[in-house]
Amino acid sequence: MHRRPDEVSIEDEDHIVSAELSKEFPGARCPYTVKGLEGLDPYPHYDRMREYGDIVWYEGMKAWLVLTADGCRRMMQNDVSRLRFWTADLSDEAKEIQGRRGLKLATGEYHYKLHSWWVRQFAATGIEPFREPGIRPLVHNLIDRFIERGKVDLIEEFAALLPVRAVCVIMGLPWQDDAWVDKCFQTMKPIEQFFNYSSVGGDDIMQAARAAANKMNQTLMPFVEARRNAGGAGDGADMITRLWRDGPGLRSDWNTEDVVTNVRHLFFAGSETTVHSLASALNVLLTQPEIKEQIRAVGDKGIPNFIEEVMRLYGPVQFRSRKANEDIKIEGVLIPKDGAVVSAQGAANRDPKKYPNPNAIDLNRRAPRDHIAFNTGPRTCVGASLARMEMQEAAKALLERLPDLRLDPQAPRPTLQGFQLRAFAPIKALFTPGRKSG
Numbered sequence: 001m002h003r004r005p006d007e008v009s010i011e012d013e014d015h016i017v018s019a020e021l022s023k024e025f026p027g028a029r030c031p032y033t034v035k036g037l038e039g040l041d042p043y044p045h046y047d048r049m050r051e052y053g054d055i056v057w058y059e060g061m062k063a064w065l066v067l068t069a070d071g072c073r074r075m076m077q078n079d080v081s082r083l084r085f086w087t088a089d090l091s092d093e094a095k096e097i098q099g100r101r102g103l104k105l106a107t108g109e110y111h112y113k114l115h116s117w118w119v120r121q122f123a124a125t126g127i128e129p130f131r132e133p134g135i136r137p138l139v140h141n142l143i144d145r146f147i148e149r150g151k152v153d154l155i156e157e158f159a160a161l162l163p164v165r166a167v168c169v170i171m172g173l174p175w176q177d178d179a180w181v182d183k184c185f186q187t188m189k190p191i192e193q194f195f196n197y198s199s200v201g202g203d204d205i206m207q208a209a210r211a212a213a214n215k216m217n218q219t220l221m222p223f224v225e226a227r228r229n230a231g232g233a234g235d236g237a238d239m240i241t242r243l244w245r246d247g248p249g250l251r252s253d254w255n256t257e258d259v260v261t262n263v264r265h266l267f268f269a270g271s272e273t274t275v276h277s278l279a280s281a282l283n284v285l286l287t288q289p290e291i292k293e294q295i296r297a298v299g300d301k302g303i304p305n306f307i308e309e310v311m312r313l314y315g316p317v318q319f320r321s322r323k324a325n326e327d328i329k330i331e332g333v334l335i336p337k338d339g340a341v342v343s344a345q346g347a348a349n350r351d352p353k354k355y356p357n358p359n360a361i362d363l364n365r366r367a368p369r370d371h372i373a374f375n376t377g378p379r380t381c382v383g384a385s386l387a388r389m390e391m392q393e394a395a396k397a398l399l400e401r402l403p404d405l406r407l408d409p410q411a412p413r414p415t416l417q418g419f420q421l422r423a424f425a426p427i428k429a430l431f432t433p434g435r436k437s438g
């Protein structure tokens with residue numbers, strides 16, 4: 001198994017912190033590490049690290065870790081231009097599997113154009129048309145599957161099923177066809193395994209990922225081809241139709257591969273992240289029952305603000321790594337060309353300089369969306385509004401339809417699991433059985 005290019009390991013001998021730097025920056029001597037925190041609560045450790053400075057040297061990653069909200073924002077302002085994304089250093093084979101013509105491998109001016117296009121598609125006018133006819137019925141359909149039973153595994157039977165189907169909804173793919181969705185989901189697994197959050201797999205895993213990427217392309221192709229001349233107008237059209245409609249304005253040689261690769265990238269980017277975020281939101285609802293009352297007290301903004309606080313406190317993406325394209329100063333520290341710097345999003349979102357009472361849920365914060373759980377800067381998450389819609393609709397429907405939803409006392413308690421991607425699991429719950437929706 002070889003490392004993903006953005007993961008800097010302890011074996012790397014370059015970028016050692018010099019004695020001089022160590023004198024200048026207390027952060028260069030930070031004795032705390034996030035190593036070994038897999039499956040443990042990392043937040044007290046981030047606080048201890050922050051005592052050494054806004055940016056600290058982390059020997060385990062041989063990288064500088066930016067721990068503050070403003071620092072991470074400033075760092076990401078340099079993204080794409082002076083800092084590079086992990087995909088830039090992938091091998092040719094890995095680039096082929098990732099798909100050369102999608103957002104993940106796009107750089108420079110083309111990345112800007114394509115990213116801006118996606119941001120417009122996910123802006124309120126672009127995404128709201130999917131809420132009532134698409135995401136809401138999907139959420140109710142999933143609840144109908146277990147509502148008469150009085151017990152549910154909220155991760156396996158709900159959180160894990162929603163995001164991949166939500167991507168199908170916006171793409172105009174058959175979300176009601178469980179067999180088809182399951183085929184897509186299973187096909188994605190070897191690719192996810194290859195590009196997992198801490199490493200890039202070895203040759204055997206690469207072969208499986210290549211086969212899976214081909215299979216995924218073949219699965220999507222009939223839908224992509226069928227929409228080629230659909231010519232859908234306005235924001236009501238599904239995203240595949242919009243890709244065909246606007247693609248030639250993004251690049252003159254726009255073709256089927258562009259459409260398929262972009263669809264595939266959204267499947268990946270929008271699935272696991274949202275599953276984990278939803279799991280953490282459900283965990284908070286079930287383990288802090290007073291939150292339900294607070295949501296009601298806040299009124300219309302109650303659920304949206306609750307979701308933002310969950311993202312701030314438990315956003316699943318803990319770190320985003322970059323390498324420097326040139327010598328660059330970040331928070332006063334010189335990161336040498338090809339040196340690594342990490343935005344510690346999980347730490348930044350609890351930065352006490354930015355958030356009063358940072359570890360508590362507060363549904364009345366002045367700017368609830370002012371966190372970086374979806375990152376910030378040129379590579380900020382394009383699908384944040386879809387993820388928000390899914391989580392809001394899920395929380396609303398569960399609160400309305402299963403008012404006494406509670407943790408199953410016989411089941412193991414949820415714990416915070418994972419490392420780069422973190423979320424609570426398992427979440428097994430009981431409730432008074434209800435009726436299926438019409």
Ligand code: HEM
Pocket residue numbers: 103104115167265266267269270271273274277315316317320321373374375378379380381382383384386387388
């Ligand atoms: C709550 C769920 C989600 C979280 C926490 C999340 C988080 C993130 C983060 C942190 C990034 C930046 C990665 C980096 O800069 O290294 C990102 C990028 C991205 N996200 Fe999301 N995301 C979520 C849901 C979605 C959804 C639903 C979609 C689309 C269906 C999506 C599509 C993307 C894409 C395409 C990018 C790449 C942007 C680029 O490279 O230019 N995400 N996401």
